[in-house]
Amino acid sequence: MKPWVAVDIGASSGRVVLGTLVAGRLQLKEVSRFSNQFAHQAGHDRWLVDRLVDEILRGLAEVRALGYDEVTLGIDTWAVDYVLVDRQGQKLADPVCYRDARTDRAIEALTTEVPKAVLYEKTGIQFQQFNTLYQLYREDQALLADAAKIMLIPDYLGYVLTGQAVSEVTNASTTQMLNLRQSLFDSELLERLHVRPDQFAPLVDAGTVLGPIRPELVAAYGLPATTVITVATHDTASAVVGTPAAGDNWAFLSSGTWSLIGRELTAPNTGTAAFHANYTNEWGAFGTYRFLKNIAGLWMVQCLRRECAPQQDFATLAQQADQEQPFRTLLDLSDPRFVNPARMQTAIQRFARESGQPVPQTLAQLARSVYDSLALTYAAAVTELKVLVPAPLTQLWVVGGGANLQALNQVTADLTGLTVWAGPTEATALGNIAVQMMTTGAVATLTAARALIRATFPPTQFGPQRDLAATQQQYQNFLTNWRQSRDAAK
Numbered sequence: 001m002k003p004w005v006a007v008d009i010g011a012s013s014g015r016v017v018l019g020t021l022v023a024g025r026l027q028l029k030e031v032s033r034f035s036n037q038f039a040h041q042a043g044h045d046r047w048l049v050d051r052l053v054d055e056i057l058r059g060l061a062e063v064r065a066l067g068y069d070e071v072t073l074g075i076d077t078w079a080v081d082y083v084l085v086d087r088q089g090q091k092l093a094d095p096v097c098y099r100d101a102r103t104d105r106a107i108e109a110l111t112t113e114v115p116k117a118v119l120y121e122k123t124g125i126q127f128q129q130f131n132t133l134y135q136l137y138r139e140d141q142a143l144l145a146d147a148a149k150i151m152l153i154p155d156y157l158g159y160v161l162t163g164q165a166v167s168e169v170t171n172a173s174t175t176q177m178l179n180l181r182q183s184l185f186d187s188e189l190l191e192r193l194h195v196r197p198d199q200f201a202p203l204v205d206a207g208t209v210l211g212p213i214r215p216e217l218v219a220a221y222g223l224p225a226t227t228v229i230t231v232a233t234h235d236t237a238s239a240v241v242g243t244p245a246a247g248d249n250w251a252f253l254s255s256g257t258w259s260l261i262g263r264e265l266t267a268p269n270t271g272t273a274a275f276h277a278n279y280t281n282e283w284g285a286f287g288t289y290r291f292l293k294n295i296a297g298l299w300m301v302q303c304l305r306r307e308c309a310p311q312q313d314f315a316t317l318a319q320q321a322d323q324e325q326p327f328r329t330l331l332d333l334s335d336p337r338f339v340n341p342a343r344m345q346t347a348i349q350r351f352a353r354e355s356g357q358p359v360p361q362t363l364a365q366l367a368r369s370v371y372d373s374l375a376l377t378y379a380a381a382v383t384e385l386k387v388l389v390p391a392p393l394t395q396l397w398v399v400g401g402g403a404n405l406q407a408l409n410q411v412t413a414d415l416t417g418l419t420v421w422a423g424p425t426e427a428t429a430l431g432n433i434a435v436q437m438m439t440t441g442a443v444a445t446l447t448a449a450r451a452l453i454r455a456t457f458p459p460t461q462f463g464p465q466r467d468l469a470a471t472q473q474q475y476q477n478f479l480t481n482w483r484q485s486r487d488a489a490k
Contacts, residue, residue, distance in 0.1 A: 001021060001074060001442060002071055002440070003018055003019060003020045003063075003068055003071050003072075003254035004018075004019040004020075004071065004072050004074070004433045004436040004437060004440075005017070005018055005019070005031075005059075005060065005071050005072065005073040005074070005226070006019060006064055006073075006074055006076070006231075006428075006429040006430075006432035006433050006436075007056050007059070007073060007074065007075040007076070007157075007236065007432075008076055008077075008088075008428050008432060009036055009075070009077040009153075009154075010036065010077070010078060010235060010256060010257055011078050011257045011299070012035070012036060012274070012302055012304075013033060013034065013035055013036055013255055014033070014034050014035075014036050014052065014055060015030055015031075015032065015059075015429070016030075016031045016032045016033075016055075016056065016059025016060065016062070016063070017029065017030050017426070017429040017432075017433075018030075018031050018063055018066070018068070018071075019429070019433040019436075020101065021437075021442060023422075024061070024452075025452075025455065025456045026430070026433070026452060026453065026456045026457075028105060028426060028429065028430070029065070029066075030421060031059050031062045031063055032055070032058060032059040032062055033047060034055045034356075036052065038097040038099070041094070042093065042094075044067065044094060044096045044097070044100045044102060045096065045097040045099060045100040045340070046093070046094040046096055046097060046100075047081065047094060047095050047097055047153070048094060049083060049091065049094055049095055049153070049156065049157075050094075052153075052157060053157060053160050056075070056161070057217060057220075057221045057223065058128075058221070059387040060073070060213075060221065060223045060224065060226060060420065061221045061222050061223055063224055063350075064223055064224040068224050069224050069225060070224055070225045070226075071224050071225075071226050071227075072225050072226070072227045072228075072229050072436050073213075073227070073228050073229065073441075074226065074228070074229050074230070074231030074233075074432045074433070074435060074436050075151045075154045075157050075158055075228070075231070075233060076092075076154060076231060076232065076233050076234065076235045076237070076238040076304055076428060076431075076432050077154045077157070077233065077235060077370075078098075078153070078234075078235055078257075079152070079171055079174035079234045079235075079236070079441040080130055080131055080132045080135065080152075080174050080175065081096070081132075081135070081152070081153050082096050082132060082135070082150050082151060082152050082153065082342075083095045083135075083151050083152075083153065084143055084144065084146075084147035084149075084150060084151075085137075085147060085148060085149040085150075085156070085159070086146060086147065087148040087161075089159075089476075091156075092143055092146060092147060092209075093143065095153065096135065097195050098130035098135070099130065099246045099339055099340035100211070100340075102135070102138045103129045103130055103135055103138055103341075104129065105129075105486050106129055106137050106138050107127055107129050107134060107424060108137075109137070110134060110137050110192070113192060114188070114189070114192060114228040116275075119133075119176065119189075119274065119437055120275045121175075121270060122179050122180065122189070122218070122268060122354075123176050123177065123178060123179065123180060123186065123189075123281075124180050124268045124269075124274075124280065124281030124289075125173065125174065125175075125176040125280050125281065125282070126278045126293070126294060127176075127278060128278060128294060128338075129266075130306055131174070131176040132152070132174070132175035132177060132188065133175060133176040133193070134174065134176075136150070136193045136195060137192075137193055138148065139193075141176050141194065144193075144195065145194075145330055145357075146157070146257035147199060147201065147332075149165055149199055149201060150169075150195065150199050150200055151165065151167075151201065152167070152168075152171050152172065152175070152233070154171060154233035154234075154435050155167055155168060155170065155171070155201065155230075155233065156301040156414050158228055158230060158233075159377060160209050160211060161202075161213045161214065161217065161228055162211045162212065162214060162228050163211075163214055163378075163437045164210050165201035166199050166201050166202060166204045166208065166209050166230055167201045167202065167204070167426045168203075168204055168205075168206060168211065168230050168231075168232075168233040168234075168285050169202050169203050169204065169205055169206070169232045169283060170206055170232045170233060170237035170282065170284060170290075171233045171234040171237070172185075172200075172203060172283075173281075173283035174281045174282055176236060177189050177190070177219070178203075178283070180262065180268055180270065180281065181337060182205070183203070184197075185200055188339075189235075194407035194414075197213055197279070203288075204230055204242075205283070205285075206230065206231055206232040206233070206237070206253055206285040206286070206319040206435050207228070207229065207230070207231070207435050207438060207439045208227055208230040209227065209228075209230075209439065210227075210228040210230050211228060212225070212226065212228070212230060213226045213228060215259075217373070227401065229435065229436050229439050229440075231431075231432045231433070231436060232284070232285040232431060232435055234282070235256075235428050236254050236258075236282070236290065236292075236408070236428075237262050237282070237283075237284055237285055237290065237431070238427075238429075238431035238432045238435070239252075239260075239399050239427045239428040239431055239437060240252055240254065240264060240284060240285075240288075240290055240398065240431065240435050241284075241285050241401050241430075241431030241432075241446065241449070241472070242424065242427035242428060242429070242430035242431030242432075242450075242453060243295050243362065243397050243427055243431075243450070244397075244424070244450045244453040244454035244457070244459065244470060245395065245397050245450065246447075246450065246451070246454070246459040248391060249391070249392045249393060249394045249395060249416075250263075250393070250394075250395040250397055251263045251380060251382065251385055251393055251395070251396050251397070251479070252264065252292075252395070252396075252397050252399065253396055253397065253398045253399070253402070253412075254399055254400050254427070254428075255297060255304065255398055255399070255400045255401060255402025255403065255405075256297060256298060256400040256401045256402065256428075257297055257298060257299045258292055258294060258295065258296070258299065259294075259295040259296070259297035259298075259374060259377075259378070259402070260290075260292050260293070260295070260298040261293055261295065261378055261381045261382070261385075261396075262279070262280075262290055262291045262292025262293060262294060262381075263287065263291050263292075263385060263389050263391075263393075264284060264288050264289070264290065264291075264340075265281075265289045265290075265291045265389070265486075266287065266289070267280075267289065268289050268291070269281060269291055269388060269389065271388075273387065273388055274291075274388050277293070277384050277388060277477065278293065279291060279292065279293055279388060280293070280294065281382070285431075285435060285446070286446055291388075291389065292334070292383070293381050293384070295374070295377050295378070295381065296333040296334070296338055296339075297313045297374070297402070298401060298402060300333075300338060300344055300348075300370045300387040301314070301317070301367050301370050301371075302376050303341075303343075303344035303413050304344050304345060304348075304366050304367060304370070305317060307343055307344060307345055308345060308363040308366075309363055314401075314404075315365070315404065317363065317367055318367070318371070318404075318405050318406075318407065318408070320363075320364040320367075320369075321364045321365075321368040321371055321407075322407040323355065323364065324362075324364050324365050324368040325368075325452045326372060326411075327360050327369070327372050327376075327474075327475075328357075328358055328360075328365070328368070328369070328372075328419050329352050329357045329359070329360050329365070329368075329369040329372075330357065330369070330372065330373055330376065330475055330478055331347075331356075331370065331373040332346065332351070332373075332479055332482055332483070333373055333374070333469065335351065337350070337351065344366075345366060348360065348366055348369060348370075349366075351372075352369075352471055353482060355482050356476075365423050371405070371407070371408050371411075372411070373475075374408065375411045375412045375415055375472070376415060376472060376475040377417055378416065379412070379415035379416045380472070380475075381472065382416045382418065393417050393418065394418060394419060395418060395420075395421060396412065396413075396416060396418045396419070396420050396421070397420075397421045397422065397459070398412070398420060398422045398423075399424060399425070399427035399428075400425065400427060400428065401425060402420075403424065403425050403427075403468060404424045404425055404457075406422075406460075406462075408460050409422045409460075409462045410465065412462075413462040413463060413464045413465070413467055414464050414466050414467070414468045415468045415471070415472055416464075418464070419452070419461060419462070419463055419464075420461070420462040421460070421461055421462075422459055422460045422461075422462065423457060423458070423459040423460055424453065424457040424459070426457070427453075430453050430457075433484060434446070434449035434450075434452075437449060442449055448460075
């Protein structure tokens with residue numbers, strides 16, 4: 001059986017991971033790891049996308065050096081960002097990062113033309129200023145007119161490797177431009193953006209075979225014979241595929257640079273309550289929908305570590321934070337100041353002063369303020385989910401890097417009253433590989449793939465140990481008072 005290679009690229013790092021099946025269990029081997037950061041150039045924060053292509057090819061060459069002559073490969077990345085490609089198939093510019101300031105107040109501008117309620121009814125996607133819809137609204141019009149194709153990042157990477165252009169639906173839905181009823185890019189929204197329908201490649205589902213890597217790349221890098229499979233290309237979609245839950249009484253929390261908390265549904269929920277709660281209906285693999293809320297995640301801790309102690313490992317930092325006084329300084333994680341500040345430490349300290357709270361000084365205190373606020377925000381989202389999706393909810397599955405944060409997982413169990421199952425950390429790569437396995441016939445169904453993941457990577461259980469309902473109410477009161485005072489001061 002040919003092994004499967006998962007290319008998993010997030011907003012801070014990327015990896016090439018080799019998956020094999022041995023004695024009925026999955027084995028993962030990280031073949032290569034590389035950093036991924038945006039750089040300010042040509043007036044914007046931009047991703048160095050050519051470097052990502054090179055890193056993928058170098059990782060595949062390492063797979064060949066390990067003795068594998070034939071593999072399949074899937075690519076997942078973060079969402080919403082895109083590459084403009086000309087008629088010769090060349091990128092017109094490096095893609096602008098979603099954290100760039102060009103979309104500031106773009107929601108307010110566009111929704112004077114298309115009301116929010118209409119947008120939500122069409123797309124079911126939550127309002128975030130970095131959505132592709134608002135990026136294209138603010139795109140350079142001359143550049144946009146020259147573009148033959150608009151490709152989201154994983155679709156572009158697959159195109160460079162194979163020459164085949166597609167728009168994979170789990171990622172395309174995050175653009176806030178797909179019409180839920182028509183299953184196409186919405187014609188009215190495209191017209192508002194001065195975008196033609198043919199500037200997007202055809203929509204395809206996860207599990208579509210894209211084709212072989214171009215022969216000249218195989219020769220130049222010494223690659224194995226590689227068939228590229230379009231997996232669930234949005235990394236959250238892959239993480240949900242790789243969440244080894246069973247039954248239908250669970251929610252997921254994909255905890256990494258972002259925290260994405262929600263439930264897997266078989267039909268979208270675009271009701272008034274979901275609209276006002278700003279929940280999203282991203283398309284999932286195999287006819288599902290990811291009904292979720294996007295929350296600022298471990299990005300804030302990643303920034304603090306980079307600024308204050310680059311050599312500090314995250315596990316030790318989490319242990320040090322756990323020794324600090326809990327719930328001392330609480331943050332409004334939706335505050336725009338935390339999206340891309342010059343210094344995260346300064347942003348947190350300024351917020352503490354403005355909201356009349358103790359100002360965290362040490363790295364451990366700063367991190368503790370983030371961890372506590374994350375857990376409290378998770379609990380609020382769980383409360384919303386129970387109302388928006390009335391089906392029984394007893395379990396929360398935490399996957400991704402946050403699965404390793406035992407203290408955070410325990411306080412999340414305490415605040416939500418749910419049984420928290422933590423793991424696997426590698427859910428995104430596993431979900432990527434699971435789609436490849438289903439496409440190649442190694443497993444028959446998503447249920448079987450999740451059972452295999454659960455058997456290979458047993459999760460850790462955290463049950464509620466204390467009642468923190470009063471703390472949760474205190475946080476909600478704090479947010480209400482803070483936001484009212486902030487809005488009044490504007």
